[in-house]
Amino acid sequence: MTLAPTFAQDDTEQQAQEPIAERAILIENVNIFDGKKDAIKANHHVLVINQQIKKISDKSINYQGQLIRINGKGYTLMPGLIESHGHLAIVDNLSNLKHHFDWVEIGVRQAAMAKSWLLDGFTTVRDVGGPTMGLKRSIDAGVVPGPRIYPSGAIISQTSGHGDIRERTDRHPYLESESDEHMQRLGYYYIADGVPQVLAATRNNLRNGATQIKIMAGGGNGSEFDPIDSLQFRPQEMKAIVDAAKDWDTYVAAHVFYPKQINRFIDAGGMSLEHAPAINEATMKKVVNKGVFIAMQMNGLSKELRDSPFNPPYAKAGIIEIQKDSKDFIKLVKQYKPKMVFATDALGDVETQTKQRRFELYERARIFGNFETLKSATSVAGELMLLTNRRNPYKLGKLGVIEQGAYADLLLVAGNPLADISLLGANKQWIDAESPQPIDTIKVIIKDGRIIKNILRYEDENN
Ligand SMILES: [Zn+2]
Structure with a gap:
């Protein structure tokens, strides 16, 4: 439902009448850990529409319309992590x-x-x-x-x-x-x-x-x-x-x-x-x-x-x-x-x-x-x-998996966390650990179909 603002003037009213555009993110060229299987699916592409994963494919995905495109560079796309006793x-x-x-x-x-x-x-x-x-x-x-x-x-x-x-x-x-x-x-x-x-x-x-x-x-x-x-x-x-x-x-x-x-x-x-x-x-x-x-x-x-x-x-x-x-x-x-x-x-x-x-x-x-x-x-x-x-306040899709219809809560990790968990910040020290720094190997964080963090951009600029 779109409500026209009562203070309509200039083009504000015009915009309010138009259908709300989809939010789309296309993540290309990633290896996928789906949260369920001890395996990596190589060279995939994932389309996120609004809050959810819309399509996962090993062929390139065509999307007509405005989107944010992320070149995944062969990094690993995995579900966002869940803490169960916080x-x-x-x-x-x-x-x-x-x-x-x-x-x-x-x-x-x-x-x-x-x-x-x-x-x-x-x-x-x-x-x-x-x-x-x-x-x-x-x-x-x-x-x-x-x-x-x-x-x-x-x-x-x-x-x-x-x-x-x-x-x-x-x-x-x-x-x-x-x-x-x-x-x-x-x-x-x-x-x-x-x-x-x-x-x-x-x-x-x-x-x-x-x-x-x-x-x-x-x-x-x-x-x-x-x-x-x-x-x-x-x-x-x-x-x-x-x-x-x-x-x-x-x-x-x-x-x-x-x-x-x-x-x-x-x-x-x-x-x-x-x-x-x-x-x-x-x-x-x-x-x-x-x-x-x-x-x-x-x-x-x-x-x-x-x-x-x-x-x-x-x-x-x-x-x-x-x-x-x-x-x-x-x-x-x-x-x-x-x-x-x-x-x-x-x-x-x-x-x-x-x-x-x-x-x-x-x-x-x-x-x-x-x-x-x-x-x-x-x-x-x-x-x-x-x-x-x-x-359940989040009923639209599943959490903790990469599959069609699941919530687009996603991490893009530089490397394979199934082989090396330190890519997610795992640290042998606890009490004596140094002050924690941001985890640079987590390149992109998406929650609810919105980009929270993306440091790939800076890498691209520096290359
Ligand atoms: Zn407790």
Whole structure:
């Protein structure tokens, strides 16, 4: 529908009457990694119309009309990357968030964070905790650059659960009247106990635009007062949350470490395991049978995590304990091949999150190989996003694949990332890494059919 402006004068009215022109990009002479197969299709051409991939061919494509033409020079075209366990609202350590940043500063830093993910080639982020709905809306409206976001809204936690990050001196939000805790007021987490409260928390997130729900179903290292092995939420509370999410045609993701936590969550109908490092064989079989996704971080099993100065002092003992209990994780994944998505759980400022995601790419590729890592960050993650069904904000096409009709979220990489993952910024260093620089081997980034980055132009000028 085209609306003529009421202030029409000169040629403004004329333009408004004409049909809206298509936006077209023709990317010629590329090798394609489609996100699904461990193979490269050589010498192809791809036509993007508006937001979607319109045509893929090994013959040159003729398009009548205005277009942007990109000579791909035999570089590799691949789907934009997807992060499945991000925290774009956790823009610094918890102490700074709690005591020093007001909402304006948090908003500004969120925008910078979103841009840094996009410029590293991540065109989609599933955010699993924190107020990112406003960020998502601002990005979708074109106000600031950033990835597509699937926000979870406030983490839902029981009292004394892994999301209950109050200090000992902070009041309880409803047992001791209105909470004074800054992050709770900003919508980072809800503390809810009993069926009516967990239902209200779930529904309030959905009302605010959450595309899926995130709960804390077991202990963690970033909260001080809950043991990591503790079971959090009773089965009936968990079932109530899952059912309320299902009523909105979407699903629940849960922070879990141990088999007892995982089993309780899956029995309640949960579909996405956040972490799950101490999974055992029986539980892994159940995960595979039910088609449940696992969003685990390889950085979580690393020595680097143990040594990270970013950890609050109370975290270290728990990290050592969970790493000791997680020695079968890699073996079980290799044996049972569950649906694993790329997931960094990066926390902190832009530099910290950038280093962590580049390390995660390196570490996963070292353990599972380049193809498995890239598949987990493209087509498998795209499948996870589809669990949002009618709450999916991006319904026009698939994410994480190069095929006709898929969203035109694309990277053009100088070289073959299936052979060399460092082309995507994978970096062996994490804590000790140098300050991150732009990834020059990612030559072009397209999101939603729009060119976000194109440094091929400068190369051409210099030649
Ligand atoms: Zn997390």
